[in-house]
Amino acid sequence: MCGIVGLYLKNKDLQSQLGAMFAPMLIEMTDRGPDSAGFAIYRNPVKEDQTKFTLASDEAALDWKSLDGDMEKALKCDVQIDEQGDHAVVITDADAAAVRNWLARERPNVRIVGSGRAIEIFKQTGLPKQVSEQFKLAEAHGSHAIGHTRMATESAVTTAGSHPFATGLDVCLVHNGSLSNHNRLRRNLEREGIVFDTDNDTEVAAGFMTWKLQQGATLHEALEAGLGELDGFYTFCVGTAEGFAVVRDPIACKHAVMAETDDWVAMATEYRAIAHLPGADKSVIWEPEPTKVYTWGEARAHG
Amino acid sequence: MAEIDVAEVGVRGVNSTLHGLPEGTNETDWVILNPHGYHSIACGLDEHLNVAIKGHVGFYCGGMNQLAEISVEGHAGVGVAENMMSGTVRVSGNASESAGATAHGGLLVINGDASSRCGISMKGVDIVVGGSVGHMSAFMAQSGHLVVCGDAGDALGDSIYEAILFVRGKVASLGADCIEKDMTPEHIAKLTELLAAADIEADPSEFRRYGSARKLYNFDIDNIDAY
Missing domain, CATH: 3.30.70 (Alpha-Beta Plaits)
Structure with missing residues (x-):
């Protein structure tokens, strides 16, 4: 299970409402992840x-x-x-x-x-509503946010094992799914100097991205490389200083839906997390295709 | 015509109202408002009802349907009409993964695209998709028809049994034991009937037929009556 959500505001006038729009997205995914929740919010650079x-x-x-x-x-x-x-x-x-x-x-x-x-990451064990309230998410201003509600399968329910995982300056990762080759990959990455704090599989995916980005790969290249190295089920949402990116594994059995209006772009594990956003019922809605890297941000349109 | 607002009574309120109707009820026409992407709306219906859902629905909408005519005026999430037994489910927009999964009968119409695994393990349902279908569609499909007016993704009909697949556009790749077969007059007739039932305009002569090579499972032609 697990739920992931992302919201990028194309209309800068909405930045004062980022948290008010985003908090219900996170809370709607409680059924998918009641163990812990976390979010990254981009604001006040x-x-x-x-x-x-x-x-x-x-x-x-x-x-x-x-x-x-x-x-x-x-x-x-x-x-x-x-x-x-x-x-x-x-x-x-x-x-x-x-x-x-x-x-x-x-x-x-x-x-x-x-x-x-710009990035600020907050995560904690407990229900998404509690975590959201603890860190005053609903009041937050900002340009974009990604979040995660966790149902733990691969490692313990701890704050450190909660998502998002930072993967570099202003970059972080949330994950719905499970990786099956994370132990071997962790050992390989440790030899490359990447340090891990937990036994969590997603931290390995984040570490892999960190390693690739350190080597000079673009985010797009790092995600493409991940498709070759990460074995398992995943829909990833990656937050960056400019926006966010989404990628799914080739089997694509971890749900994902995206919606876009003139004002915002949203992604979520389920549409019900998007349905409350203004104009959602009239938005362009689609399912991201397997192995295709989607990116949004100030620098580029999607595709 | 009666309206039920999901925002007021929740999914359970909608379904218990529809389930509580007596057999042979005259209250057959229902409109469901504000579905809000919630799951399992109009599941397990077993009467001749007409249910129109105004908006996007979540997972498993119209699951296990018997007899009812359900329409979704919007997109549908994962597993729309899964395990349907009879009746009709129509989606005006797109459908997510596993549309019509394991469905035994009835008609599922998706006017837009269907995502991966459309018709997975279908057991007799007829599925007509106005657009394209994703990868692994009709995986282990056992019986029934899948009509795709657009393209099909990778591994169409992987490990297929006796379902019949019609695709008008390109097939990215065929799955294990799925092969192209001849379009006979009887297949053209069946396809014409399915397109008419779905209310989708397309020229049956533009379609190609795919089905099982019957090399992967123990099929004995003497047992054909059992299928």
């Missing part, structure tokens, strides 16, 4: 010399303010922290690699959930 990190900790009493002060002192940088539920969005002008090293050394219990200039 930071300046060229800054990086935005989303951090999470399983320690309820984590002192984010002391993290702020300690990081500023250690890295001689400016740090702004915005606490959101048990996550925190950190904006800093420090070198991104230095931040990663410092966190790994000084705050080993803090996970980096996502990083980039």
Whole structure:
């Protein structure tokens, strides 16, 4: 099972309503994934010399303010922290690699959930409605969002095993399906220097994309390469700084439907997650074909 | 004509109303409003009802249908008319995967395209698709007819038994044990009848017929009466 959803706003006037439009999409997919939920939202891009990190900790009493002060002192940088539920969005002008090293050394219990200039990722165990409320999704402004409701099959129900998985700066992945060759692929990718936090199969797909993107592949090329290497069932939705991409495995038994109007493009595992969007009943609706990579964004139209 | 609004009574409210009608009821004409992509709308009907659904439906719409005439004015999700026994299900738009799966009888008409696995394991249903069908359509199809006015995707009729497939456009590839066969006058007559029943205009002489080579399953011609 699992449900995935994505929404890209073509009409910029709607950006203040992104969360209000997107939260019901996520919640409608509760039946498909009641174990955990998560979403990536693209908003408020930071300046060229800054990086935005989303951090999470399983320690309820984590002192984010002391993290702020300690990081500023250690890295001689400016740090702004915005606490959101048990996550925190950190904006800093420090070198991104230095931040990663410092966190790994000084705050080993803090996970980096996502990083980039616009992306913010929030995920948690529990029903999609609870997760949505915890992170105030319905109030969110932004340009686009992708989300996931998880029914766990391949690994434990944990926050770390929830989707989306970050695969690079401003890139993340949600997955409906299951991969059958993830253990071998994980070992191969670890030899290439990719680090994994969980036993989750989707994290391996994300790691594969990260590796391909690091090697200089475009997102499109990375997804095409995935079609050759990833064995299993999948519909993937990949969030990028500009928009999102969708690809399905050759058998395409993991459902997916897409809809487009002049104002927005949406994808979902089931149409009922799209039906409430304004103009959905008159939208162009179709099912993405197997092995075809669909991309949307500012830079390009679909196809 | 009675209206039922899914937004007011939910799917269960719609189905229990239709199921609760007494045998031979005079209340035969129903309109279902605001289907909202929900699943299992108008499933398990077993009376001579006319049910018009105004909008896109989710999975399994019209499943297990007997006798009822169901129309969807929109697109249909996965498994429309799955396991239908008799009656008619018509979809004005496209249908998702596994349309008419395992259906034993009746007529399924899809005016638009059908996705992958259309007619998978069909057991006697007649399916007429105005557009194209996706890959693995008529997979393990046992009996009945699949008419495709457009193209067919990869592996059409893989592991097919005795269903008869008519395709007007291109076939991307044939599945295991599925071969092209001659169009005889009796096939033209049957196809003409199916297109008329579906209310789809197409010239039967433009179609080609596909069916089982009968090499994959143990078929003995002496047992033909059993099929």
